Amino acid sequence: MRTLPVAVSAGGWTVLGGGIATLVAGLALGWTELVVIGVACLVTALVCALLLLGRRAGRMEISVAERHVVAGAHATVSVSVQNSTPRRLRATEAELPVGVRIESLDLPGVRPGGEVSATVVVQTPRRGVLRLxxxxxxxxxxxxxxxxxxxxxxxxxxxxxxxxxDLAVASTGLLRDLEGLSSRDLTDSDMAFHTLREYVPGDDRRHIHWRSTAKTGSFMVRQFEQTRRSHLVVALSTRPGDYAGDEEFELAVSIAASIGVRAVRDATTVSVLASSGSERTTSLSVRTPRDLLDDLSVVHPVPGAPGPARLARGIAESGSGASVVLLVCGSAVATRELRSAAAALPPEVEVIGLVADPEASASIVPFDGIRVARIGYLDDLVRALVRMAAT
Structure with a gap:
């Protein structure tokens, strides 16, 4: 329990200050009427102060039926009062802070050993974390x-x-097509045979091709092409200048969330990144869909955060082995910056730009090294990914 200071209203200060001034003036001038008025004001202030003393016994708890909700839904918050004293608790007024708002509660009286509760329906129009x-x-x-x-x-x-x-249909496209395809990188052990070469000290003798060795008279070993493993990277730009407004940024967050959640549910190797201040990026949790959505609940525009091009360079420098990189940004990002971002990544990486542009017509435009999809509504994302997977 924590007691907060007493808050005196403007009327309270008027009664207290007026009482003191009137009493002093009455004593100085010898006016009995002013003295009576001053004493009456001070007595009134004293009685009101005495009524604030004391405390309400009992224990209060806050419970939320669902601590994770979707923006636009509502949550039911319950406040319970338990009376462990032998005396009845009288009805009282309480306040429940909900973020920056205050909800008023009328708590009924509680009999000894009893418990009562009051509920508040909390509206959640916007993404974020509300402190209850x-x-x-x-x-x-x-x-x-x-x-x-x-x-x-x-x-x-x-x-x-x-x-x-829900991207259940679209998720069977890009990533599944990439899984198991051979890349141009050579390796000494994999599934995709490429060619034969002469044996050098240190090679695994299990890969010696004995028939070719017999023909050439020197040891020949198998050379393989490295099989491609799908690794999806979703990079969300939080640079304020990339977005025309809050609605556009919220659409971009929803795009990144939809793709990330689907990848986690499909057990796809996925990394979800959000740019942060000082040219840094933050890797969000992808342990479960809920963990990812919790992290995305607190993502917001950050002044000085890197844009798509810098995000792409960071992905390339990290050596993450990404096979598909999705750059999510707003409509204020120039096409040349998206092309610069694609150029910063290895040529074998599939690069897709997803531009949030509320109420715009959905479109897909191919450029050198990158395909750019403009998303006007969240439902357009499904159709865009299906179309790109088919081409």
Whole structure:
């Protein structure tokens, strides 16, 4: 329990200050009427202050039916009061902070050993994390001169996830086509045979091709092409200048969330990156879909964050072995920057730019080394990925 300072209203300061001034003036001028008025004001202020004393016994707890909701949905928050004392608790007023808003609660009286609860329906129009609580018990005087608050519970976090669209159909396209394909990189052990070469010290003798060795008179070993393993990288730009407004940024977050969640559910090797300040990137958790959505709940535009080109260079420098890189950004990003981003990645990497442009007509435009899809509505993402997988 934490007791907050007493808050005196403007009326309270008027009564207190007016009482002191009137009393002093009455004593100085010898006016009995002013003295009576001053004493009456001070007595009123004192009585109101005494009514704020004391505390409400009992334990309060906040419970949320679902601590992870989608933006636009609602959450039901319950505040329970338990009375472990032998006396009945009277009804009282309480306040529940919900982010920057305050919800008022009327808590009924509680019999000894009993428990009551009150519920609040919390609207979640926007993505983010809402801090619920702690519950504050409010004591007021009848005249509204002052109020006193006492915190009676712990706080809870409510995660508001970005909206997503199901990509179950689209997920069978790009990544599955890449899985198991041979690359141009040579290796000494894999499944895709490429050619024969002369044996050098250190080669695995199990790869000696004995028939060719017998024909040439020197040891010949098999050379293989490295099989491609699908590794999806979703890179979300958080540079404020990339977006025309908040709606555009929210659409970009939903695009990244939809792809990342589908990849995690399909057990695809995936990395989800978000640019952060000072030319850095943050790797979001992909352990479970919920972990990824929790991390995306707190992503916001960051001044000084790297844009798509710098994100691509960071991916190339990290040596992550990405096979598909999806660059998610806003409509303010120039096409030349997306082409520069594609040029920074190895030529064998499939690069796709996903541009959030609310209410724009969906389109796919191929450029050198990159295909750029403009997404006007979240549902356009499914059709765009299916079309790109088919070409």
């Amino acid at each position: 609580g702690p519950v504050r018990v409010v004591r007021r005087d009848p005249l509204g001169l002052a109020r006193r608050e006492v915190s009676r519970s712990d706080a809870r976090d409510l995660y508001v996830h970005p909206r997503t669209v």
